[in-house]
Amino acid sequence: MGAVSKEPTRFTVEANASGAARYALGDRADFADVERGLIARFDEIKNERGETVLDASTFSFIRQGEDAPAGVDASLWRQSQLVIQLGLYKVVDHLFQVRGNGANLTIVDAPEGLVVIDCMEGVEMAAQAMRLFREHVNDKPVVAVIYTHTHFDHYGGVKAVVDEADVESGEVALVGPGTVESFNKYALGENVIVGNAMSRRASYTFEALIPHGVSGAVTQGIGPGGGSHFTTTYIAPNDSITATGETRTFGGWEFEFLYAPDTEAPEEMHIWIPAINAVTCAENANHTMHNIQTLRGARTRDARNFARYLDETLVRWGDRVEVHFGPHTWPVWGNANVVAFLESQRDLYKYMHDQTLRLANQGYHPIEIAEMVQLPDAIGKKWFNRYYHGSLHHNVRAVFAKELGTWDGDPASIWPLPPAENARRYVSLLGRDAILAEGTRAISEGDYRWAVQILHHLVFADPADAQAKELQADAYEQLGYQQEAPQWRGIFLTAAQELREGAATEGGLNTASSETILAMPMDQLFDFAAIHVVGERAADVDLRIGIVVNDTDERWTAWVRDGVMNARPQESQNVQATITGPKQAVVAVLLDPSRAGDLVSSGVLTIDGDESVLASYGSVLEDFDPHFNLVTP
Known part of the structure; x- marks a missing residue:
């Protein structure tokens, strides 16, 4: 590093x-x-x-x-x-x-x-x-x-x-x-x-x-x-x-x-x-x-x-x-x-x-x-x-x-507080100085697992606490050096780096390549689009879009109602708009409706009906941040 x-x-x-x-x-x-x-x-x-x-x-x-x-x-x-x-x-x-x-x-x-x-x-x-x-x-x-x-x-x-x-x-x-x-x-x-x-x-x-x-x-x-x-x-x-x-x-x-x-x-x-x-x-x-x-x-x-x-x-x-x-x-x-x-x-x-x-x-x-x-x-x-x-x-x-589910059987763990709230309450109860002192002591004695856990409360309660982040980074780093499992080593050393330098904004891996997305059958593509729908924004939306994929000869109806996006492989007479085009263009619009105008202008895509429905659809979608925080809230 x-x-x-x-x-x-x-x-x-x-x-x-x-x-x-x-x-x-x-x-x-x-x-x-x-x-x-x-x-x-x-x-x-x-x-x-x-x-x-x-x-x-x-x-x-x-x-x-x-x-x-x-x-x-x-x-x-x-x-x-x-x-x-x-x-x-x-x-x-x-x-x-x-x-x-x-x-x-x-x-x-x-x-x-x-x-x-x-x-x-x-x-x-x-x-x-x-x-x-x-x-x-x-x-x-x-x-x-x-x-x-x-x-x-x-x-x-x-x-x-x-x-x-x-x-x-x-x-x-x-x-x-x-x-x-x-x-x-x-x-x-x-x-x-x-x-x-x-x-x-x-x-x-x-x-x-x-x-x-x-x-x-x-x-x-x-x-x-x-x-x-x-x-x-x-x-x-x-x-x-x-x-x-x-x-x-x-x-x-x-x-x-x-x-x-x-x-x-x-x-x-x-x-x-x-x-x-x-x-x-x-x-x-x-x-x-x-x-x-x-x-x-x-x-x-x-x-x-x-x-x-x-x-x-x-x-x-x-x-x-x-x-x-x-x-x-x-x-x-x-x-x-x-x-x-x-x-x-x-x-x-x-x-x-x-x-x-x-x-x-x-x-x-x-x-x-x-x-x-x-x-x-x-x-x-x-x-x-x-x-x-x-x-x-x-x-x-x-x-x-796999056999018993994610609950460990302890009633205290079935409804835990969210991590940041939990951390703030620990810090309020114990005091920052006491936690910092305990983390410092644990590191000085090589007790790195405990140091990581106790300092985690300070970092999640206040992500701007530079002293706590540096101490936790030190503990993560030593844990990384000690691992036989390279994935554990990678997790601990990357955590240390991000605590010191912040989350990287470049690099990393991407399993969802454009070719992989395009290879997905349409039912999975609708599933992928649906997880981009922000439920709260879509709660009062009622829209229905017809989709004709002309290079694979498929017809679908997709709709958003009550915060949920659904799709069926059928043509509907009750749609507000119908988009027609090859799969690549259809997928582009499903994931980013703002691209529809350019695709229509270039002749790749046609839209029949109320074009504003795509703007409404776009308003309930969100993009994913590929560099979201892991070591801080």
Whole structure:
């Protein structure tokens, strides 16, 4: 964090040294595996405007063979040394991966064409991956693309892999788990409907707002991270896997699928390639503990399902599998190693699930359970079960919430005061000086968790209290230095930076790209528009708009009444105005009615009826601030 970052205190140095002593740092097997099959490296990706998408030199401070610096957890440092290895790799004969910014692009070199499994975050990454493969391996056509699940870092680069027209014509198969409608719903809706909040939180968790270095972002644990200026695209699947045991033949080879919904993503599947005895469990098996609840914000997942489908994978293919390739990090080779890996990952999620609910049934609250549950050494000391994406503490709380909801069972917490009001009352009761003194004492003794909590009251009661903010920043910073989980590190260090410098007005992440929005079906687009309606402003509004999308031949009626926006796929005779145009123009007006005039003038859009109804509609909408406050009210 530049000049404002401070050195690790002796308490942090001691905490990280103690952590290093717990880890089996002499186990170097992963370092050989991560280099296995290297064909070609790359260290930079640029977009067509010449902007840097990925620059591996920003991770040059992470040097192989060096011990962790005092301000970085030794386990995170070790994982970071592994995931900054970027390049094209041969996994086994006919199976290749490009490992880059975060997600992998996997290519199956089948006899009659290429099958691409997952497409990275953006077209720039995927284009680089395909160039490397074609330069060093072969130039066969892509005959199929398979999405393993509904997250954007696995479909975002698809338009660098295949032409949309070839998918629409059926010349290229594009396969996804779940029905096409379901896949679209979850792939597009998750990243757009709550995209503003998710992007702001993701900017913390994925360290998008802090510089790389030993006092800032290290890596994202499952990849280097740090990518920006990339273009996310989307093509809807034209083929669906909705049942385990379904097979498809691509390029002359058979692919068998295990349908695994409600796991790491709402729609997800495992893939078995019998010709090469290779399996991927998508993101249900990784070189990390995964998230049951993502800190960026997504639907809570089912830990029991992780375990259930991993075990089913072992039953179906465990006696034959020779390699597991994942959509992040590096593969696992050899039958015994793959089986041990999948069994341990299965038991990891099963243990979290079962022990959380065991303690919940004894009346413990989620925070108490999170402090109580510890992984047995047989699970917890495996490197691939460590906290490089999820973490045990927040995952235990997520299991509780998944099964029992957000209320912890304490009547005092069911109707709490809002945070700022709660903080003001604490400060009024205890006095600013007493809280400041207690926060200072806690920091001086290395009690950073308590310092953050007690000083939080001062910061939320008076966001202009510079002394309180600086003290809380100091505590957050030391907590960040001590974290094995990179998302926790990112959250704490970004919080410290914002307390010192204010919320950033540039940078960060954006999951709701314009292409993603346009790819949404109209019913989801109306949902997206509806969450921009300010209920109080719309309480007395009564308006009805007809919408004709002429390039997709759809007719809708949307109306706002009693503070609520609704829409139906039907034409109505009772509308006050009808707008007609291609989907892109219609979407533009739905989200920003002020653009209607220019679109009409340019001939792209027509409006029949009372044009003022669009002004009325616009008056009840609000924009979202992508940089809203997190560490202050």
